[in-house]
Amino acid sequence: MAQQAYVTETDSDGSGPESRISRFRRLLGRLTAGWRGDPRIWRRGLVLAALALLLALVMVLHSRIPNAVGNLGSLTETFLPWLGLAIPVLLLLALVRKSLTALIAVLVPAIVWLNIFGGLVTDKTGAGGDLTVATHNVNADNADPAGTARDVAASGADVVALEELTGAAVPTYEDALESTYKYHSVEGTVGLWSKYPLTGVRSVDIKLGWTRAMRATVTTPAGQVAVYVAHLPSVRVKLEAGFTARQRDKSANALGEAIADEKLTKVVLLGDLNGTMNDRALNAVTAQMRSTQGAAGSGFGFSWPASFPMARIDQIMVKGVEPMSSWTLPETGSDHLPVAARVKVDTDSS
Incomplete structure (x- = not known):
């Protein structure tokens, strides 16, 4: 043989x-x-x-x-x-x-x-979904607000939340986004732009004395969604006081109470929360909502600082809708990266 x-x-x-x-x-x-x-x-x-x-x-x-x-x-x-x-x-x-x-x-x-x-x-991104949302802290000192607005709109998001808007820059963002988003509303330093009708728009009191949070009902083809936009106070690391976050924590509790009182069952939170999902100070919010990055993202999705992201403090969180994918967008003129997610609103059809 x-x-x-x-x-x-x-x-x-x-x-x-x-x-x-x-x-x-x-x-x-x-x-x-x-x-x-x-x-x-x-x-x-x-x-x-x-x-x-x-x-x-x-x-x-x-x-x-x-x-x-x-x-x-x-x-x-x-x-x-x-x-x-x-x-x-x-x-x-x-x-x-x-x-x-x-x-x-x-x-x-x-x-x-x-x-x-x-x-x-691990990569948990999936296909499908019927609503794309994005959020971006555009930075009050942004030297190119029009370019930043165009970059975010290019993501294809149906709903866009912007934080840290200044009164002088709002008209620039409105002009740059009006061709893509028929509906929009600005409350204080936060704003919401949508391809779908907005109703029930109001500011949300997060115990600051001025407006940095809002709420609106977005009527999508798949159903109504309560969308919250929030910019919680910044935190600071000081030699004499350490990590100072008392006002952020107080605002997080107020935001959590507002979301808990929401009448609609489908809720999306967009914004700069100045905290990560691990931060206990955000428990009033994180205990009742899911992070799209944790549920349907790939990697940590760090969003700040834009030049060398070290933490995900810009969040997209959901309740009553299903996250399908989540990602960060390319750097703009801000010190934050925009973040986006695609969710499934019509969960009954799955």
Whole structure:
């Protein structure tokens, strides 16, 4: 019987599956050279192991970090995903230190981070939906409001919310958007532009003394939707006071109460909330609404600052409608990125 030759398939550059595994084994062998037979691999790196476990505890118990001193808890929750950057650093130090104890300990924060944020890393975008919405903090100091308006309109959104509007810039935005959006309303420093009729327009009191939130009923072909637009107060990090957010927190509670009192069952919230979904200060809102990015986005969808986004503080949240996809739009003349989402209003037809 003739012998049959078996050939392992490799890529043209020698990077087939077996070749890649062999290179990984050689690299691992070099990194762990001298480890075998060395009893100190368990005794070394105890400080690194302790730091890894402390990192895991911070991520698991972030909601227990008190806000009494400088709102430290909210500050941690705002940038919570970035704590994951410490994991590869600790891993590298554990390898350099040749500590098996530290290596095992580093697995704990890695598992915790994946448990909290792993769902955001995966792509959950889907097709379909019957309403596209977008929101953008256009920045009061925007040097090109007309260009910013055109960029947002080019997204194809049916409904657009703009925040941080100035009285001087409103006519520019109105002129730039009127050909695309037949209906619009501006309340204070926030505005709503829509391809569909707006009724029941009114300002929403978020305890500021001036108007930075509004509500309107948008009558879409798939049904009526209550759309809220909000720009919660900014937060500041001060050396003497820490992360100051008292007014933002008060406004978030007022906004949550207004949404809870809404008569329509289908609700969309658009705006700059100056807080992330992890921030406990937004519980009055986040406890009753879903983030489109978390439910139907790809990645974290960071929106601020536009030059190097580090946090998603611009939110699209829904109640009674189904998120289908969510994404960020290209940078405009603002210090925020616009964000958009497509939702399914007519959930009865699914």
